Amino acid sequence: MKKKILLVDDSMMSRLMIKKCLPSSDQYSYELQEADGGTKCLDFYRKAPYDLVLLDLTMPDMDGFETLEKLREMDPDARVVIVTADIQQKAAERVFALGALEVVKKPTSQEKMTAVLEKYL
């Protein structure tokens, strides 16, 4: 059965850039769905949990910190990798404390995203 990945980023350009770096969905047998904000992410996840969430931090409606917190309240086993331009140590410490698995800095690469899927999917 195909694994489900949710890509959460308010920027369409950013989602395009990340999608280009993901390995082929046939190779890793996954389905990708996109959400353009934290609220939508929580709505989607509530309907059907995902195997992996790729989450941005800087978003206008609900930022990634709040989204992550609510997501982990909803599902303490939610697997979330942060993909962000916010590369500050304090941001990383905060998301790890909230249960994120890893922080990937933007712009990412095919090697990095393949490694992420390899490790967490």
Next chain:
Amino acid sequence: MEALTELRQGALQEIINISFGRASASLAELLKVYVALNVPNVQEIPQSQIIESLEQRIGIDTDITVVQQSFTGDFEGEVLLAIPANAGLRAIKMLGQGRGFAPALPATDLEMEAFLEIGNIVIGACMGQFAELLNTSLSYEVPDILLTKSSITNLRRDESNKDVKALALLIKTDFQMGDEALSGFLFILFGQRWFDMLYLALDKFIEEMT
């Protein structure tokens, strides 16, 4: 003239997001605080409304200090880092934390030094990453400090374009530093004569990255 399409606007927003992310990390390291980022805004405005637009975005009642730096290269423009004027002493305090900071200058001179240092870090890191992502290089002029908002009117205008309908591209991102919520704005301005070159670089970026 080429237009600011949705795709180009999105690319520019993402490039600034990444670039300011780098800048904020440098600033966070310097000030030992967390710098909260917001989503950048990109807008085409008439050149004649630059001053009014800046004032609107900063807030009409806020007395600000602006570090302004011009850049040249494949495209030219200006970067403005606007920080509330009353933030000077707090900035000095943050800069001095844990460094055995021994003030040897009057507070106002120190404030200017603090603003220049913050401007140097933020503008350098942001524009360096911006140029790298667009696969170009930029040169910078010596930064100026504009002490009051009214000084913004001294901004260098794009004198080559006298058309009253000429446009400018205004990119704005705002941020908050540390527990004291010291906030600031970063503006990047391009005159219309540079749009074609900028959009060409953006198109190459889009083609390569998506």
